[in-house]
Amino acid sequence: METALTTASDQAEYERLVSLLRGGNVTVLTGAGLSTESGIPDYRGLDGKRRVVPMTYGEFVASPANRQRYWARSFVGWRRFADAVPNDGHRAVADLQRLGLVRALITQNVDGLHQLGGAHDVLELHGNLGLARCLDCGETTQRAELDLRLGEANPHFAVAAGEVRPDGDVLLAEETVSGFHPPRCLVCQSDLLKPDVVFFGESVPRTLVEQCFSFVEASLGLVVLGSSLQVMSGYRFVRRAAANGIPVAIVTRGPSRGDADATIRLDAPLGDTLTRIVRDLQP
Numbered sequence: 001m002e003t004a005l006t007t008a009s010d011q012a013e014y015e016r017l018v019s020l021l022r023g024g025n026v027t028v029l030t031g032a033g034l035s036t037e038s039g040i041p042d043y044r045g046l047d048g049k050r051r052v053v054p055m056t057y058g059e060f061v062a063s064p065a066n067r068q069r070y071w072a073r074s075f076v077g078w079r080r081f082a083d084a085v086p087n088d089g090h091r092a093v094a095d096l097q098r099l100g101l102v103r104a105l106i107t108q109n110v111d112g113l114h115q116l117g118g119a120h121d122v123l124e125l126h127g128n129l130g131l132a133r134c135l136d137c138g139e140t141t142q143r144a145e146l147d148l149r150l151g152e153a154n155p156h157f158a159v160a161a162g163e164v165r166p167d168g169d170v171l172l173a174e175e176t177v178s179g180f181h182p183p184r185c186l187v188c189q190s191d192l193l194k195p196d197v198v199f200f201g202e203s204v205p206r207t208l209v210e211q212c213f214s215f216v217e218a219s220l221g222l223v224v225l226g227s228s229l230q231v232m233s234g235y236r237f238v239r240r241a242a243a244n245g246i247p248v249a250i251v252t253r254g255p256s257r258g259d260a261d262a263t264i265r266l267d268a269p270l271g272d273t274l275t276r277i278v279r280d281l282q283p
């Protein structure tokens with residue numbers, strides 16, 4: 001069942017969003033809020049406060065014990081992260097691409113659900129959890145394969161895991177973690193295997209950022225879906241669009257840092273809203 005847009009002002013914002021999209025040549029920037037309806041929690045949620053503190057890059061490279069802790073948690077969390085499937089919002093974004101209205105699709109998500117939902121040419125600002133990379137020799141490994149190896153190396157690693165966290169890991173007791181055998185690179189034996197995602201304390205590759213800036217600047221609008229925009233790597237595109245006089249539409253529940261730059265602002269659930277938009281845009 002569709003949620004009604006409750007107020008007249010929501011309805012007006014919705015109409016403006018539909019006409020912005022109808023004009024085509026729009027860049028879409030998505031965040032964790034697009035994947036919550038697939039069961040992957042976001043970082044901030046409605047109150048805008050950060051709920052989890054993920055491991056930073058500095059902590060990850062600082063010690064084997066930290067990597068052991070990361071991989072033990074991530075081993076448990078990955079199973080549920082990997083089971084997530086695309087929702088109506090992901091499918092609607094793919095439909096907007098098929099309708100030829102999207103110039104570029106930029107995501108801050110690392111879950112790969114856009115691609116599974118039928119989208120193509122996804123610009124993954126923060127990488128993808130489906131891949132791991134050796135920080136010593138550069139070798140990459142599919143996460144699914146790594147998961148099999150971790151399972152073999154840790155046959156008795158049965159845990160009463162808690163909630164899966166936004167990074168695809170879970171909280172585990174220290175004594176549980178200390179028995180875990182973390183992965184090693186098959187090429188160089190290093191234990192510096194890291195998921196191929198941008199951790200806090202790392203930066204997005206410069207060439208990718210520049211490519212995204214070019215897309216934004218050449219667009220007729222920037223549409224943000226499900227992001228608090230607290231992370232600068234996404235927020236800078238909103239700033240750039242606003243500085244260039246390009247309309248910014250934000251569809252996200254709760255407050256976002258881009259609200260002052262937004263020309264269109266809709267606080268509504270994404271699955272329903274995007275499905276409705278695609279229906280209204282059918283030729």
Ligand SMILES: NC(=O)c1ccc[n+]([C@@H]2O[C@H](COP(=O)([O-])OP(=O)(O)OC[C@H]3O[C@@H](n4cnc5c(N)ncnc54)[C@H](O)[C@@H]3O)[C@@H](O)[C@H]2O)c1
Binds near residue numbers: 041
């Ligand atoms: N799925 C993922 O891959 C995932 C999940 C969590 C965090 N992360 C990472 O953490 C950072 C989080 O920043 P962010 O801005 O993307 O997320 P965020 O958690 O900071 O913000 C998500 C926003 O979406 C809103 N929201 C949640 N569910 C919604 C729904 N169904 N409809 C509409 N709005 C909804 C929330 O109220 C919140 O404002 C990113 O850098 C990202 O790489 C990724």
Ligand SMILES: [Zn+2]
Binds near residue numbers: 134139186187188190
């Ligand atoms: Zn290696």
